[in-house]
Amino acid sequence: MVSWANAGVRDLHLDLTEAITPGMRGAREKLLTALRDAVRSGRLAPGTMLPPSRSLAVDLGLARNTVAEAYAGLVAEGWLASRQGAGTWVVNAGTEVSVRPRGTRVVPTHNLMPGSPDVAQFPRNEWVASTRRALSAAPTEALRMGDPRGRQELRDALAAYLARARGVRTSAESIVICAGVRHGVEILTRVFRGDRPIAVEAYGLFIFRDAIAAMGMATTPVGVDERGAVVADLDALAVPAVLLTPAHHSPFGMPLHSTRRTAVVDWAQRTDGYVLDDDYDGELRYDRQPVGALQGLSPDRVVYLGSASKSLSPALRLGWMALPSDLVEPVIAAAGGSQFYVDAISQLTMADFITSGGYDKHIRRMRLRYRRRRDALVEALRPFALTVSGLNAGLNLLLTLPDGTEPEVLRRAGGAGIALEGLSIMRHPHAGADVPRPDGVIVGFGTPAEHAFPAAVRALCDVLESSGLRR
């Protein structure tokens, strides 16, 4: 492990040594900023152990609590992870949220970050053809500020597509276009804003927790076990809404058990609550029994959230919400009353791409490719002492590691130029002691280009080998 002395706090943060003095106001914030900068800038590599809060406090002449609170803040933000007895270490916060000043941006040799498709396969020619057709056909008013929900053409196309492909029960009237699921969560947070927190899964994407926190709202975790989210936990919580990944739990990979699906809808109906159904990779299922969207069970209590980020490219910033009808007006108002975020030409292009059949064709093609990659990865991992899960869908596998080995594996991966996501960063900072705390890494096998995939798998296996994980 890289020790704190090696990492060199003084070399990293001159502001810190100059500016923080014992007893000063804002010491915690200054420390927080300095530490965050060090992680963000890539200067503290994933897996780097931080010194115990007590030692750092002594070094800096600060109260131990000040340091402990700064650490806890960065754990909540997803930069650090900690465990009783094991200390606090840097986790890889992922390319989606890293803010790296120009010039220090680290491009990994092997990009296995979860959540991204193989964008080298983006259907560029078909997309341009759809843009041309869409712009030729569009009425002049399409280039004005129009319906706050987004273009009718796209909402029509999505209503039909989502009904057919994902079992969503909706209509164009109830669909609102947004700039991706994160933006959708941001808008919904405004709708539910108040004193009650929003429930999220005890393990899940920190970008949503961050987005909710940035709106000034708290989140509170519900447990996760082998049947998915422990939705019975909701009964003890006073929350207006819960954000779930019912079709394919992120990151554990199981679908929400059928009894739980019924139970959470029942909770929503009893309490006038809402379920936010983040169907982040619903189209990419590999088993014979596709799991439909939870939304189909109760369109009046479930918000369906989807996007083109996994199916086409996260750089499109194109998402959609299928809303209970009583949420349509509040959502429009919360989004500012107009379609202030999503380009009409992109919307028209996507509508054409769906109705022309290009979208289905692309998804079928990519599903086959990803399935082959998944099979190759699972085969390559067979010799190792770890559990592979999340096999039935999506672009990621979860490798559950022997206890205590996650930081070491992440550190070695970083050293080998592999970008990976640690499991710890997915854990909600307030998750209860009853929620198991496995070590693990999430492998995004969709991210590399086709030609780069075999080398990435070999590099990963080398890291696991050198971490002593061969059976």
Added chain:
Amino acid sequence: MVSWANAGVRDLHLDLTEAITPGMRGAREKLLTALRDAVRSGRLAPGTMLPPSRSLAVDLGLARNTVAEAYAGLVAEGWLASRQGAGTWVVNAGTEVSVRPRGTRVVPTHNLMPGSPDVAQFPRNEWVASTRRALSAAPTEALRMGDPRGRQELRDALAAYLARARGVRTSAESIVICAGVRHGVEILTRVFRGDRPIAVEAYGLFIFRDAIAAMGMATTPVGVDERGAVVADLDALAVPAVLLTPAHHSPFGMPLHSTRRTAVVDWAQRTDGYVLDDDYDGELRYDRQPVGALQGLSPDRVVYLGSASKSLSPALRLGWMALPSDLVEPVIAAAGGSQFYVDAISQLTMADFITSGGYDKHIRRMRLRYRRRRDALVEALRPFALTVSGLNAGLNLLLTLPDGTEPEVLRRAGGAGIALEGLSIMRHPHAGADVPRPDGVIVGFGTPAEHAFPAAVRALCDVLESSGLRR
């Protein structure tokens, strides 16, 4: 004038008559919602006078203050306007912010709403050609989540273009792409969030006031006189930033006087404040001495804000901020740490459109057309007893009307199928008594298609004639 009895409160708002009882909690909010719905839905036409707060209070059995506060709330939101002695009336809140349930959306016969270009002239073929070239040339990584500031190609193109065309002193490193100026203001509000309000002009776009308020921040007005914003007012205010329209005041139309330009930069330097330079129509100047961006005077204290909304189409949702270097990281963090809002393909297309010369060509072509329209409109308005201002730039003219005639003109315009903006809605609700309160309407002569423009001008003149405004 439409009287309250004619407008029929009971027919409009059954919820209101059923749900509000004297002394109940939330009576003000219920009334506010019901009134807002009535205006939003178009059921209360622009120019409709509301009953005095005392009479409505008696009708509903409520305290007079409850009604007065509901009125004041809707004035602050921009739905109503009021004046001592003249009462309270409905103003046209504009297509950009109106939330109209599907089916009740009113499409005006003559659209003279300000702030929109003639989108029938959008260069569709050239845009598709730029999309094709941009997507052919783009590296694979362009389709991943990339630099949180936006695509380098676009930031490079903008840095060069803004320096050349608008006198902006910046570099690609300091530019952040956003989904229009409103989104930029939203992000900057987060950066400046705190106890101190943000200063805005006493007359200005309510969509920005709304966007700031939606972030939980207050705004406070600085005066406006014939030299533009009274920036000396800033000395008495403790604000972190002021939003101005220095090149072409919105809605009065004058450039900020040179002594004021120097004074506001001096204020920013003295107080570590920032000036937000909303250059909303800077490219569309018709006089010989273009007014450069204020930003050029002090790139370390002024944020330059621009977009493609006036030059191409508001439906593109494409804007940019040229930032003081110390604001770049805070702005990235406030935007969520990543480019979560703007489509990379649109960015690459715009970059190609600028560097290929298509953007300059389009602007030159449109400037000529708009200038011809402006001349025709000014000529047509010559027989009327009103003052025309804002002649030197942009897409709007301000017609200052005889005192007390604005509601009547707006009502008649509504009846004739003309969408116009009243001047009252632009006034900040806390603007002081020292800020003159003229009657007026803002005419967006860029909005109609070329073939529809002459009829729109004739219809407007008919309304002015029937309002008794012929000299």
